[in-house]
Amino acid sequence: MSPQTAGLLVFNMDLPGHRGKGRTYLPFPSTADSGTTGQNTTTYRTRANAIGTALRTLTTVSGSGGNGTISFGITKQVSMPHIRPIIYDIDMVTDSSTNTRWATQKRRSFYGEGD
Numbered sequence: 020m021s022p023q024t025a026g027l028l029v030f031n032m033d034l035p036g037h038r039g040k041g042r043t044y045l046p047f048p049s050t051a052d053s054g055t056t057g058q059n060t061t062t063y064r065t066r067a068n069a070i071g072t073a074l075r076t077l078t079t080v081s082g083s084g085g086n087g088t089i090s091f092g093i094t095k096q097v098s099m100p101h102i103r104p105i106i107y108d109i110d111m112v113t114d115s116s117t118n119t120r121w122a123t124q125k126r127r128s129f130y131g132e133g134d
Contacts, residue, residue, distance in 0.1 A: 020050055026059060026067050027122035031114040032093060041093040041112070044124045045070070053121070064117045071115030 026045035033039065045067055052063040059067075078089040092109035 020048060020053065022047070023123050023125060023127040024048060024121050025124045025127070026052075026063065027118050027120075028067055028071050029116050029118065030071070030091075030093060030112045031116070032110040033113055034110060038095070039110070044122060046124070046127070048121070057121075058119045059117075059121060064119065067117040068115070071117070075112055075115060 026048055028043050028045055030041040030043070031039060032041070048059065048063065052059055054060045074091045080087050080089060090111055092111045094107050094109050096105060097108045098104075098106040
């Protein structure tokens with residue numbers, strides 16, 4: 020497979036529209052992960068969904084200063100870029116899914132070559 024081919028893990032938040040989605044590329048799939056139709060296999064999607072589930076699982080951290088919970092969220096800029104200080108907000112990820120098709124991450128492609 021070409022280096023720009025990747026799996027796509029989509030994250031959903033409790034926000035409507037495109038603002039309620041995030042994504043990450045899962046790089047370097049094996050040729051064994053691609054089925055005869057050119058789509059990714061069920062086994063690959065199961066492994067990718069397991070990554071999404073692991074990221075969404077709340078983790079409790081205990082230490083001498085107390086306890087805390089780590090959760091996975093997507094950071095977004097709330098204030099206008101020219102206004103200081105820049106204010107950010109975090110939306111918690113509520114769900115994740117994997118597409119049956121491969122994604123293309125252009126920055127990993129060979130220079131000057133098309134897909």
